[in-house]
Amino acid sequence: MTRCRPAWLFLLLCLLCNGALVPRAIAQTDPSVPPPVANQSMSDAWWTGPMLANSAETLPPGHFLFEPYLYDIRSPGNDSFGSRTYILYGLADRLSIGLIPVFGYNRVNNGHSSASIGFGDLTLQAQYRLTEFQPGSRIPTTAIMLQETLPTGRYDQLGSRPSDGLGGGAYTTTLALNSQMYFWMPNGRILRERFDISGSFSRTANVEGVSVYGTDSGFRGTARPGRSFSADLAFEYSVTQRWVLALDLTYSYNSNTRVNGVDLLSSPNGLPYVQNVALSSGASEAYGVAPAIEYNWTPRIGVLLGTRIIFGGHNTVGTVTPAIALNYVY
Structure with a gap:
């Protein structure tokens, strides 16, 4: 036993x-226990991109991207209407090039508005992709972007219409690192994240008369815009295949802009005399958000509607900028 x-x-x-x-x-x-959640496939999610953050992707060779923005920068006593159009081309594997023309019109409550719609500064762009995200990987898509802004917009000799000023008058170089990552939420939907950082520096601009730098009609001299830094963290949530919710969180810093020269003034007896001028804008920083909604008819064409809100910060005026954009790839 x-x-x-x-x-x-x-x-x-x-x-x-x-x-x-x-x-x-x-x-x-x-049957009372829900089945495992199936992850949304990347091909099922269609995007236009958030309102502000640049993509780290590059176009396949021979393909174009056309994305015009229409916007209104609203600040106390002023509306700056504008258009900014991204025209990009896939030149080679991992390399895209393009240009960004800008047009604008300033409406001023107390003073003269712009005489007509004007051409702003033109930006040339090249982007080279370093890495490519793969499902299951922790390595994001990353790219280096180089931009050169040409002083094609009016910025000085503005006479009685300072609102005609739509440019900066200086060549500006911008170097950026863009990144893009995908996350699958508990419900299986995709959350796409972008994180971009960039720095810019400008050469000296010759300035004559009334200008965007606050000089008057008798001024002759130069302006040197300060260096700048910006960061943008953006999220896009794929609600459905066609509908996407987007949000940008932004920070920017601009160092001091210096203006130096002489001003021809008239003395009380009518005789002209020269006065040295030295102006400094001081450093500034700003924080902002840009919520938006995207709708995509196909994987190649979609529309975005959003609003950028700058809360202000040190030496910065708050603004509200509603915008609409069309994204088309072919």
């Missing part, structure tokens, strides 16, 4: 183990 105890104990243990497995099998087929 005593020798049979190990056998009985072994048999009892097997029965208990088998019994323990029965509820699990039942639970797997129980």
